[in-house]
Amino acid sequence: MSRERAAEALLVWNALIWGATFVVVKSALAGISPLYFLALRFSLATVALVAIFRGVGKTAAPSGHGSDRAAGARDWKSVGAGVLIGSLLFTGYLTQTLGLRLTSAPKSAFITGLCSVLVPVLAAVVYKIRPQVAEVAGLLVATVGMGLMTLHGSIGAVSRGDLLTLACAFAFAAHIVTLGHYSGCVSFELLSVTQIATSAAWSWALLWWMEKPHVEWRPSVVCAILVTGLLATALAFTIQAWAQRYTTSTRTALIYMLEPVTAWLTSYFLSGEGLSGRAAAGAGLILGGVVLVEVKPWTSRPHPS
Secondary structure (H helix, E strand, O other): OOHHHHHHHHHHHHHHHHHHHHHHHHHHOOOEOHHHHHHHHHHHHHHHHHHHOOOOOOOOOOOOOHHHHHHHHHHHHHHHHHHHHHHHHHHHHHHHHHHHOOOOHHHHHHHHOOHHHHHHHHHHHHOOOOOOHHHHHHHHHHHHHHHHHHOOOOOOOOOHHHHHHHHHHHHHHHHHHHHHHHOOOOOHHHHHHHHHHHHHHHHHHHHHHHOOOOEOOOHHHHHHHHHHHHHHHHHHHHHHHHHOOOOOHHHHHHHOOHHHHHHHHHHHHHHOOOOOHHHHHHHHHHHHHHHHHHHOOOOOOOOOO
16 A cells, blocks of 8 residues: 555544544533643643654754754754644634534534635645635535524524634644645654644643633543543544645545544434434535535646647
8 A cells, every 4th residue: 555545544544533523522521611621632642642752853962963953953843833733723623622512513523524625725825826616616615505504594693603613614724734734844753742732732721711620520521531632632633744744735635524424423323413404405515515626627637648
């Protein structure tokens, strides 16, 4: 198996894990405040990653050789990139977790899935590339789908949870694009540790300012912290930092469209929580918008000579 295929297979694993954890986190938030949950989740992940990657980034500086200085500069670049990427990651998870308390798990997952459409558009802005017709059309179709899922009654009747989750989609799209920019030129191990540690630091820094932390140590809370901290954070984001060295940000976003589908199925089978017909139609439009962006049916192809 080529590295590209292996990377994409591992990204599929990430999408399945993240999709399945929406219900787990939704249940846990009944017993723990959101920022306290994130602080414990990211702290556990940081400890696990430090244990796994201990020694990474310790450049042998005393000899003063050029290779050592270059390695040291690369380490510092990895740390700087990790702080930026970790801040975007924390913003995404903060808005997603706050929104998940106010909306359903499948709806949260599908709105989060908008980041798959936003990634190529954001990449076009960052890299000064004009969006293609399919990308604009996909964004419009997905926006209509989001409206069907979130609007109830009057046009302005969007819930606070939906808006928070939409902000999360923008943050995750920025995270994917920025990670794709840096992953090929820095240490993925150090990048993984730094981005998760940064998210943990933000969580603890804002904890007492944004909420009154509380927790009931019920099994669902402990299970959610362990599963999200070890599998959905430490393992998953290390996989992503490595995998985006061998595949594009747009391809990563396409694979992650499996996440809301997994969330919907998990929510249905575990808690009986599904989507109404109107919401399901909106979900279909969101996925259709993603497909338009990725397939680009109106892109002209060169004729074979």
